[in-house]
């Protein structure tokens with residue numbers, strides 16, 4: 001078991017990549033705490049993960065809620081060993097249609113949410129603690145209609161380097177896992193029509209060298225590597241899980 005007796009916080013752990021990571025971390029011996037905002041998804045995640053896990057309603061856009069959740073976890077579990085800062089969402093719009101509200105919404109969840117999760121959790125991580133951040137293939141590509149989502153992920157890639165430099169003296173590692181297109185509910189929340197979604201899906205499958213969407217479990221396995229002692233000399237980097245999309 002790679003995470004025996006570890007306490008692992010997975011934000012956005014009620015669906016897709018986060019839920020698969022929570023299941024895998026649990027299988028590897030961790031006590032997992034997942035967060036999300038939708039009660040039905042929290043209930044379903046709690047059912048799937050069972051009594052040893054905790055599902056907390058925490059809006060990652062609100063630093064006060066993150067702070068409260070971290071305090072609660074530390075009070076109940078004594079510490080946090082692993083943080084998978086994964087919660088994220090996007091909204092598609094061409095340059096001319098992007099509004100200040102859309103920029104604020106995407107940065108407050110994807111960047112600020114991850115930043116404050118790291119800021120508030122880091123003081124409680126022991127030496128050997130690990131943080132994993134979900135970035136995206138979008139931080140390497142120019143994808144029409146996804147300027148703001150892509151920028152939030154590029155900002156996270158940068159944060160992993162700076163936070164890595166700040167936390168390394170305490171023996172805490174921080175890395176990113178960068179998914180390519182993964183089959184999760186994420187895409188249905190981008191605000192695209194069914195036809196736009198179908199067209200984009202077909203174009204993505206054609207563009208990915210391995211000719212398919214990835215599975216959430218495939219990203220979860222990379223997150224497990226980065227969270228575990230298998231990656232004990234790995235910090236500040238990004239593991240790309242994208243079927244070759246950005247590399248070939």
Ligand SMILES: NC(=O)c1ccc[n+]([C@@H]2O[C@H](COP(=O)([O-])OP(=O)(O)OC[C@H]3O[C@@H](n4cnc5c(N)ncnc54)[C@H](OP(=O)(O)O)[C@@H]3O)[C@@H](O)[C@H]2O)c1
Pocket residue numbers: 011012013014015016017018035036037038039041042058059060061086087088089109134135136137178179180181182183184185186187189
């Ligand atoms: N799927 C892909 O193709 C892909 C590609 C590259 C990167 N990613 C990244 O992978 C991460 C996970 O996405 P996914 O594909 O697994 O999507 P998903 O299935 O939609 O899962 C997103 C998770 O984030 C949670 N979440 C959303 N808003 C939140 C908020 N304000 N506070 C706390 N939690 C919130 C969701 O729960 P609630 O909605 O109930 O709050 C859910 O648990 C995201 O950061 C995404 O940008 C995905």
